[in-house]
Amino acid sequence: MSVREKPSPLSLGASPCDAGEVALLTIDLAALARNWKLLAERSAPAECAAVVKADAYGLGLEPVMRALLAAGCRTFFVATAAEGVQARAIARDAVLYMFNGAPPGSGPLLLSHELRPVLNSLDEIAEWAALAPGTPAALHIDTGMSRLGVAPPDAGVAAELARGLSLQLVMSHFVSSQQPENRCNDRQIAQFALARAHFPEVAASFANSSGIFLPHRPHLDLVRPGYALYGGNPTPGKPNPMRPVVKLEARILALREIKPGESVGYDATWTASRPSRLAALGLGYADGLPWGVSSGAGAEPLEALVSGFRCPIVGRVSMDAIVLDLTEAPSFIAQRGDFVEILGETTGVDALAERAGTIGYEILTRLGRRYARRYVGG
Template sequence: MSTFDSTDAATAGAILTIDLGALVANWRALGARAGAEAGAVVKANAYGIGIEPAVTALARAGCRSFFVAHLSEGIRVRSVAPDAAVYILNGLLPDTCGVYAEHGLSPVLGSHEELLEWASFRQTGAQVRPAALHVDTAMNRLGLWPGEGLNLARERSGVIAAAGIGLVMSHFASSEDEADPANARQIAAFAEIAAAFPDTPASLKNSSGHFLKDCPSYQLTRPGYALYGGNPTPGQANPMQPVIGLEARIIQLREVEPGTQVGYNGRWTAKSRRKLATICLGYADGYPRNASWTDTVTGGSALVGGVICPFVGSVSMDLIIVDVTDAPAGAAVRGASVTLIGGSLDIETVGAGAKTVGYEILTSLGRRYARRYVGL
């Protein structure tokens, strides 16, 4: 069974297919691998696939803990998962405690100022859900220093008790690189933190953390990228099921002679007679402009009739030109669909062609696509 969003597939220039069954299967596989409860990171509109459909599918499958970056995202999660724990990773902005209370959201507290403001709010008698404590073990981005966390743990009856901490957590900096010695240092640092909070659930594993040797799962894991089909083990076969596919339609074809310059500023020149197809998709749809292919720089590609066909010239706002000379006969015709993500063009390959990472490809997925949800 499949459903479309409000955009009519018949009139759309491109169709994004989202397999919610694969999303749930990935979540279950990661939970089974960890041997612990798996939460789900659904920030950035669930990595581009849509918070509401993603959270609804995961909650129905049994997911009880969700993580987002912003309060506005947490409110959206709460609207479809009324009983779940919903954590706001970016911390407590000043004077927002009342919003957390109103929607039953949990801040991830990472500084003394945040702890004090949250503890003070709780002491007014406000009804709130337990907060999380973030201890920074490597990123130098958000969170308390490990020594600060240990000192707070020793106080017991101090601000930690007043803040009502229900989860202690940290975040890996290099878990996708199993050989990076920073991983072992972080595992050891967090083990000390978790031991200092023996009665509080702990969380360390992100997507790639599920595949690190000697990394405890603790009580809760926080997969994100891998849920959506991203490869948590770069350089190895992807253990996750693909979740998204992207197709765009050909709107015009032409043949060009050798020496013809193509696209804005003529940055690609035909070296022989070529057949070109213009497809209905561009950087306004979230496909990176860095996927442009010039005379000196390689870029992105499309699958046309199962054959990899390179882009030519610049990715423009609404259009991309593809060299379909080598496509099978009949595959490149007006109105036909070509694949931008899917098959051999997985998220990592597309990211590499655009000189970026798969994370950016996912989280940039545009609003103009007709979105088809399958696996419901």
């Protein structure tokens, strides 16, 4: 629990059933810390930083940063100045980099909070060098993403423009590090090696979560994991080496039986072919559960874990509700008010994302604000 948060029955360890909540998100800070330590050990002797942008991928910036600080992390990456200001209030002595650089007019704010911009263009380097000479900053070399960053042929010009700065880091970003055999990885590594030759005394960073696991071991001086910290699989197609960090449970609001031929939900996309027992749960797409897991919307139905039994979602995902088919499970397993697991050990963020036709990053960052939240292991 954050020291700034008002204590609640959930944060003090009470049963979620006592709190009157209809959905509960549990964040395991001990698992988060173990994930960071695993990545740090794998990438040693490089420093292991942490990407905590987007409210720490939706899990809460303050509790996540405090857990990582306690584990030994000292360098963090955010996206925006607002995120940087929040992070600085939590970690007075940490090194804080901003991926989005120094937008026009942001200089005084960045300097007053000791935030280090990741400079993403020649114009931005020149502007920052004129505004804040001698201040720490990072430089982004674009080796293939075609988003932000200086093109490799311009690295020499960038080095000249940055002479008045205290350049602390030169970095790039992988396009396909989750695909170890993709030849784009080789091209990017070669391009970055040539570009960083213009910065012989500056620390270098390339590897994101999946990059840490590439056979090339492009760890350099600093690695920047994000998704893997929060339990996402950095090695798609292989067993996930990371511990699960989030668990999402929802309360059964009502139980009912329907006859063959009766339908469930909007547009009647699911119709009972036999007498069926159903459970309505109190969460929906307003809480970040993708509409794409609706039955009939794609692949196999998403299943929730009800007292150890897998029960599929049937019908459309509504704004505030979903329905489970309990027919195959024993009649005694569920009572009104029970919590069932939607996301956790049984169905991880990657599995839920695959079922919804999206990516685990989107699942994490859209986890709803209406959930009661419980932090454990911190």
